[in-house]
Amino acid sequence: xxxxxxxxxxxxxxxxxxxxxxxxxxxxxxxxxxxxxxxxxxxxxxxxxxxxxxxxxxxxxxxxxxxxxxxxxxxxxxxxxxxxxxxxxxxxxxxxxxxxxxxxxxxxxxxxxxxxxxxxxxxxxxxxxxxxxxxxxxxxxxxxxxxxxxxxxxxxxxxxxxxxxxxxxxxxxxxxxxxxxxxxxxxxxxxxxxxxxxxxxxxxxxxxxxxxxxxxxxxxxxxxxxxxxxxxxxxxxxxxxxxxxxxxxxxxxxxxxxxxxxxxxxxxxxxxxxxxxxxxxxxxxxxxxxxxxxxxx
Amino acid sequence: xxxxxxxxxxxxxxxxxxxxxxxxxxxxxxxxxxxxxxxxxxxxxxxxxxxxxxxxxxxxxxxxxxxxxxxxxxxxxxxxxxxxxxxxxxxxxxxxxxxxxxxxxxxxxxxxxxxxxxxxxxxxxxxxxxxxxxxxxxxxxxxxxxxxxxxxxxxxxxxxxxxxxxxxxxxxxxxxxxxxxxxxxxxxxxxxxxxxxxxxxxxxxxxxxxxxxxxxxxxxxxxxxxxxxxxxxxxxxxxxxxxxxxxxxxxxxxxxxxxxxxxxxxxxxxxxxxxxxxxxxxxx
Numbered sequence: 001x002x003x004x005x006x007x008x009x010x011x012x013x014x015x016x017x018x019x020x021x022x023x024x025x026x027x028x029x030x031x032x033x034x035x036x037x038x039x040x041x042x043x044x045x046x047x048x049x050x051x052x053x054x055x056x057x058x059x060x061x062x063x064x065x066x067x068x069x070x071x072x073x074x075x076x077x078x079x080x081x082x083x084x085x086x087x088x089x090x091x092x093x094x095x096x097x098x099x100x101x102x103x104x105x106x107x108x109x110x111x112x113x114x115x116x117x118x119x120x121x122x123x124x125x126x127x128x129x130x131x132x133x134x135x136x137x138x139x140x141x142x143x144x145x146x147x148x149x150x151x152x153x154x155x156x157x158x159x160x161x162x163x164x165x166x167x168x169x170x171x172x173x174x175x176x177x178x179x180x181x182x183x184x185x186x187x188x189x190x191x192x193x194x195x196x197x198x199x200x201x202x203x204x205x206x207x208x209x210x211x212x213x214x215x216x217x218x219x220x221x222x223x224x225x226x227x228x229x230x231x232x233x234x235x236x237x238x239x240x241x242x243x244x245x246x247x248x249x250x251x252x253x254x255x256x257x258x259x260x261x262x263x264x265x266x267x268x269x270x271x272x273x274x275x276x277x278x279x280x281x282x283x284x285x286x287x288x289x290x291x292x293x294x295x296x297x
Numbered sequence: 298x299x300x301x302x303x304x305x306x307x308x309x310x311x312x313x314x315x316x317x318x319x320x321x322x323x324x325x326x327x328x329x330x331x332x333x334x335x336x337x338x339x340x341x342x343x344x345x346x347x348x349x350x351x352x353x354x355x356x357x358x359x360x361x362x363x364x365x366x367x368x369x370x371x372x373x374x375x376x377x378x379x380x381x382x383x384x385x386x387x388x389x390x391x392x393x394x395x396x397x398x399x400x401x402x403x404x405x406x407x408x409x410x411x412x413x414x415x416x417x418x419x420x421x422x423x424x425x426x427x428x429x430x431x432x433x434x435x436x437x438x439x440x441x442x443x444x445x446x447x448x449x450x451x452x453x454x455x456x457x458x459x460x461x462x463x464x465x466x467x468x469x470x471x472x473x474x475x476x477x478x479x480x481x482x483x484x485x486x487x488x489x490x491x492x493x494x495x496x497x498x499x500x501x502x503x504x505x506x507x508x509x510x511x512x513x514x515x516x517x518x519x520x521x522x523x524x525x526x527x528x529x530x531x532x533x534x535x536x537x538x539x540x541x542x543x544x545x546x547x548x549x550x551x552x553x554x555x556x557x558x559x560x561x562x563x564x565x566x567x568x569x570x571x572x573x574x575x576x577x578x579x580x581x
Contacts, residue, residue, distance in 0.1 A: 048488050051495075058495045062504040066347060067354055069509045070372060072362030076354045088354060204335050211342035220346055221353035 030130040034138020035145075042146070056150040057157050060096040063220045064162070067092055074162070082222045083247075084255035089162045094247050095219035097154060098239050100147040101185060102217070106210045108143030109189030111203070112136050114196045132285055133278070136193045140186050170249030177245040180266035184238035187273025194277070194284035198293070218243050238273070241265045311418040318422020319429070322396070326430055336388070336430075337437040341445075344380040347504060348373055348446075366506045369535040377442040378531055379503040382465065384438065385431045386497050386523055389469040390476060390490045392427040397480045416569060417562065420477065424470045432462070454533060457540040461529050464550045468522030471557025478561075478568035502527050522557070525550040 067088040080086030116122040217239035234240035245262030351372045364370030400406035500518040518524045525546045532538040
């Protein structure tokens with residue numbers, strides 16, 4: 001009996017804890033595995049995967065076709081007066097590529113925990129000796145790459161159908177702005193993920209934020225057509241300054257509708273949203289565990 | 298002597314089934330007031346970017362090019378009508394497939410299909426409840442839009458529009474029956490309904506006139522009931538055309554409705570028999 005006990009003793013696993021290189025590596029590995037898991041689920045449903053890849057084109061087309069019908073061509077005098085460039089296709093394309101990434105924050109990250117709850121694996125993830133945020137960040141990584149592929153497809157489609165004239169030299173600074181925007185969006189996504197733990201019908205919160213951010217982001221129109229209050233509200237989200245910055249570098253003759261230091265603005269927003277997100281997630285995590293709400297739908 | 302429950306159902310009994318299904322679904326809807334408010338208000342936010350885009354591109358509320366193609370240069374009512382009618386597509390297409398799926402999630406699908414009544418009446422009840430909720434949402438969106446953007450809504454305009462909406466709903470019933478059939482057999486009809494939603498969104502004149510599409514795309518658009526509904530409703534509301542002047546479009550809409558409904562009932566009966574035989578009715 002004693003011999004059996006010794007034989008079947010559970011294997012002890014030593015988990016790295018604290019702020020050290022080993023722990024960081026372990027956490028990064030957890031994020032990576034969460035990302036791999038999301039890709040495996042994606043590839044398990046090829047029809048759904050292909051549909052999601054073409055959806056950015058499907059939802060961008062109406063903006064472009066509607067714009068072309070409104071002005072009877074691709075050059076808008078009024079838009080040129082507002083922002084210096086009248087090419088509506090380039091203007092809408094550079095704006096719309098951001099929409100998918102708003103979805104990354106609001107839907108993919110926001111719903112990462114809720115999805116685990118649906119699959120019945122949330123509690124199992126919660127008892128693993130890894131940060132709960134790893135799950136959210138793994139989904140963020142997966143969704144960013146997924147959306148990146150969708151954006152490349154959008155670009156190919158628009159380039160082949162309408163042609164695009166963008167400043168090639170502006171691609172690097174535009175990517176830097178994009179990276180800063182994504183950091184801030186990740187912070188925002190962590191807040192939504194935390195909310196989805198408490199609010200069981202969290203899709204309403206996600207959809208509401210998505211709708212509001214779509215209006216406050218100058219995707220298909222310059223910021224100055226919004227009422228003053230809405231313009232001011234748009235500064236707390238990263239998409240408005242990022243879009244203005246990206247267009248400044250990518251579109252020739254583009255005159256930014258709001259003059260400010262986009263890089264500084266985005267650095268402050270990124271730091272603020274990430275700190276706020278981690279704080280809200282930490283508090284929510286403690287709250288739901290204390291109340292035993294993890295299993296509730 | 299015990300009475301057999303397998304008596305042939307009377308019409309009155311079947312109408313009770315329809316009514317109870319309708320009441321049940323409305324109770325579900327009312328149990329989540331936040332969802333109710335969301336669908337009544339938030340779809341308005343989805344078309345506001347198009348209105349702002351119009352203002353940025355043309356610098357006013359009228360577009361000369363729009364007037365050349367559609368007969369009216371006012372793009373705001375064009376967008377509002379497109380969005381409100383498209384909301385029927387969103388709720389009916391996704392709603393019916395998901396309604397069947399929800400019964401499976403709740404563990405009540407087996408009971409519904411084992412009930413001694415004609416399943417067509419259960420489906421009619423589900424479809425009616427989706428139509429009632431869609432109409433409540435559409436009415437609230439239209440009213441708010443009318444107040445916000447100053448659209449003219451009179452009874453003389455709304456009555457023929459209501460008639461066209463009923464014809465649109467019938468066509469969508471047919472499609473949603475096909476989706477419900479997919480839901481029974483393949484469990485996840487979500488991708489199919491999303492794909493149909495995409496086709497409707499791109500090939501129907503929801504956001505732009507159908508004339509702005511290439512010829513091939515226009516032909517696909519003319520096989521969709523929403524296309525005719527949008528053309529007729531916009532003609533009535535924006536151009537003041539009478540219903541009788543749109544007889545060709547109404548006829549085309551009725552033909553599409555009949556084809557979709559027949560295909561829907563045939564598919565559903567076929568899939569129901571298949572799932573019953575394979576014993577996969579309650580699988581998730």
